[in-house]
Amino acid sequence: MRILLLRYTAAISLCLASMFATAQSTRATEPGAVLSRTTQFLKELSQSSPTTVPDAVLNRTQCVVLIPAGTRRRRAGTASCRETSDQWNAPILVTFKGRADPRRSADILIFLVSDAAVKSLRSGSLQVASSTKPAPLAPKQAIINEHELGNIFTYQYAGHKLSSSRIQGVVRQQKDTEQARSDKVLGDGNKKITRQYLSALTSFFNTIIPTGIVIHHTAVLPDEGAPPRNKKEVDKYHATKGFEITCSGHVYHVAYHYLILANGRIQKGRPERCEGAHAKNYNSYLGISVIGDFDSRDNPMGEKGPTQPNPKQMAALARLSHHLMLRYHIPVSRVVRHNDIAVTRCPGDRFPFAALLRRLKTPGLKRSSRAQ
Numbered sequence: 001m002r003i004l005l006l007r008y009t010a011a012i013s014l015c016l017a018s019m020f021a022t023a024q025s026t027r028a029t030e031p032g033a034v035l036s037r038t039t040q041f042l043k044e045l046s047q048s049s050p051t052t053v054p055d056a057v058l059n060r061t062q063c064v065v066l067i068p069a070g071t072r073r074r075r076a077g078t079a080s081c082r083e084t085s086d087q088w089n090a091p092i093l094v095t096f097k098g099r100a101d102p103r104r105s106a107d108i109l110i111f112l113v114s115d116a117a118v119k120s121l122r123s124g125s126l127q128v129a130s131s132t133k134p135a136p137l138a139p140k141q142a143i144i145n146e147h148e149l150g151n152i153f154t155y156q157y158a159g160h161k162l163s164s165s166r167i168q169g170v171v172r173q174q175k176d177t178e179q180a181r182s183d184k185v186l187g188d189g190n191k192k193i194t195r196q197y198l199s200a201l202t203s204f205f206n207t208i209i210p211t212g213i214v215i216h217h218t219a220v221l222p223d224e225g226a227p228p229r230n231k232k233e234v235d236k237y238h239a240t241k242g243f244e245i246t247c248s249g250h251v252y253h254v255a256y257h258y259l260i261l262a263n264g265r266i267q268k269g270r271p272e273r274c275e276g277a278h279a280k281n282y283n284s285y286l287g288i289s290v291i292g293d294f295d296s297r298d299n300p301m302g303e304k305g306p307t308q309p310n311p312k313q314m315a316a317l318a319r320l321s322h323h324l325m326l327r328y329h330i331p332v333s334r335v336v337r338h339n340d341i342a343v344t345r346c347p348g349d350r351f352p353f354a355a356l357l358r359r360l361k362t363p364g365l366k367r368s369s370r371a372q
């Protein structure tokens with residue numbers, strides 16, 4: 001009798017354990033739970049990872065698939081595609097089944113760059129093949145050429161570190177009935193989670209690890225007779241140009257990361273970890289704009305303000321640049337003028353760039369600069 005009782009107790013325990021595991025597994029694949037986990041690792045990626053996806057890949061990504069870490073062979077995740085350059089459509093639930101990194105604790109990120117890859121995802125089944133070429137990572141691979149961009153880039157995130165990952169498998173959209181149920185769940189009870197997800201996704205795609213510095217001048221704003229005097233005036237103008245960006249949950253308009261005023265004061269623009277809007281293909285570089293118009297063609301006689309930056313501005317620019325170089329391990333070779341990387345006259349032919357470079361190579365240059 002005692003043996004039978006022990007067997008009965010053991011059977012009940014196994015049954016309860018199985019029911020608990022099933023419940024846990026079900027909760028882990030519920031739409032709200034999947035979306036919450038995806039949102040969380042996007043936030044962690046934006047805030048704490050020492051590496052990130054290069055700006056060129058992020059800007060060309062049409063859709064992204066995010067698979068949270070898990071122990072199941074068929075893992076649930078989300079997929080979203082762009083509506084505009086800075087807006088994403090509502091997430092759909094997908095599953096990934098295949099071979100990935102042995103560490104089940106790794107989150108998977110799949111970036112779809114080509115039209116063919118997007119078409120496959122939208123058809124309901126995306127084949128992800130192991131690539132022979134590792135996906136690029138910033139800051140080491142800061143600038144990516146067009147011919148280096150493929151169809152799909154795959155990464156993994158584990159231990160607060162993003163790395164390239166070679167995976168094989170299939171991403172499938174949920175069946176119509178399952179998707180309809182998921183849409184209802186997300187729509188009825190998780191509107192807040194969906195908003196948080198979209199905000200985290202947008203912020204992630206607008207987050208950079210600075211890889212260089214681009215020097216600008218503000219020149220003269222349209223319909224104005226003189227250069228802007230401060231960040232407020234630049235911000236107002238850039239808002240009309242559509243330079244708006246959502247980053248770390250906030251909206252910014254000013255395209256630069258720093259402005260140097262006529263009195264040498266440094267004003268912060270958008271945060272350093274937020275993508276700039278000042279130099280096409282080089283917006284992972286920090287943009288520093290010096291107030292003034294230093295182009296001899298546009299401002300030959302100084303009628304639009306000083307023809308050269310004054311000593312206070314140059315001293316502030318040198319200190320700030322050196323401080324940023326130390327913080328982000330930026331070599332002097334990646335401190336450039338806007339006209340070095342684009343067809344423009346900015347920051348003007350009267351800007352003393354050679355003198356700035358000599359100053360940046362001076363060992364005794366102060367290592368800090370106060371930005372206000």
